[in-house]
Amino acid sequence: MTVSRFSLNISPMPSKKYHHGDLKNALINAGVEILAKEGIGGLSLRKVAQRAGVSHSAPYAHFPDKQSLIAAISTEGFNQLYAELDAVTSLYPYDPKKQLIEGSQAYVRFAMNNADTFKIMFSGVLEKEKEYPAFLEISHKTFERVVGIVQACQDAGILRASPSDMTAVTIWGQIHGVIALGMEGQISRTVLEHRSVQDIVAFAIEQLILS
Amino acid sequence: MTVSRFSLNISPMPSKKYHHGDLKNALINAGVEILAKEGIGGLSLRKVAQRAGVSHSAPYAHFPDKQSLIAAISTEGFNQLYAELDAVTSLYPYDPKKQLIEGSQAYVRFAMNNADTFKIMFSGVLEKEKEYPAFLEISHKTFERVVGIVQACQDAGILRASPSDMTAVTIWGQIHGVIALGMEGQISRTVLEHRSVQDIVAFAIEQLILS
DNA sequence: ACCTGAACACCGTTCAAGT
């Protein structure tokens, strides 16, 4: 098979390259796929390499170690989570209450649809987060997004007006905590029989809303 | 060294046995120690065995696989968490508000003092929790304890009186979520500069209390 | 610059054998 020499790569985004292609992104995608199919326990560098069609040592040309690949996968997960939060909240530019409600539901949806990526993002599998600036940047950017929504709600009198950065942590923590407990099977059957995690998060948000 | 043949084991609790002693519990303790010293990444069955002074295959006489040891460690963690919650709340038998405040602080303390055990208990390292009845029992017992405190608070008019089981999930989730975000470095530096995770949890509880 | 294959230390698990 011959390939056109004339690349369509006009944008500055990375795209297919010569040889084995864009292996770095191929490895990240392979990792996400293995995560979805086999869970965290099934994620090995050698399997990722095999799925990307390269030798077991090829990843080391792009990632110094396994932790670094995990950081890249987590970063990719945060990018997607941020994008989904942004997409949903952009639908209601002048309705912070809707942003809060729909944003939190988007958060739950992301966790449910990408359970093992979500776990890897938040569950301490990644040690030494401090060493991965891209990871820190997008995770803090996500935090700032939540803060922004909460502040808008406070300005509109929808949430109690207390120091907004702590309130944001508190609210994010509540959403995140309910999901985390739900995913680990900590919420007893008697509760989950009647309502889904989605419902519980919606209930929690309702309790916080003033008007 | 000769050992007395006359055991002091009057109670039904397990205690030292002949030969290499109570290897099962020795393995659990060795696991907890490795967890504290080297983190989740350093926890291998072979290292646990070595620390307990037996061969690498000896653990298989007591645990069918590594997951089963992890389940036992998590179960032990829940037992300790439950005991600490129980001890603190028992100090204030007629003061549900104090129980809520001090109980949540005890929860945070446990997470901080046993960070990696806490992670292993809640972070999806244990797959197929359903297969470990002792784990399910104590984790649900802990859940029921939280529900009990919340109900007492509702009865005393300290917390909003909504369906108590959902409120308990919501409040537990809030405490748990703030800790989880804090431990993973998700809470931005600007927030954590001024207050500790303890303070944030205390703030969150205050927000919920009616009187 | 990017990739391969051999090599090394370590891991989980099994099993025949010892007491």
Add this chain to the structure above:
DNA sequence: ACCTGAACACCGTTCAAGT
């Protein structure tokens, strides 16, 4: 019943070598 030691498949990581 409880433990050992050899063995196997798999893993992360390194490195000399190939293009």
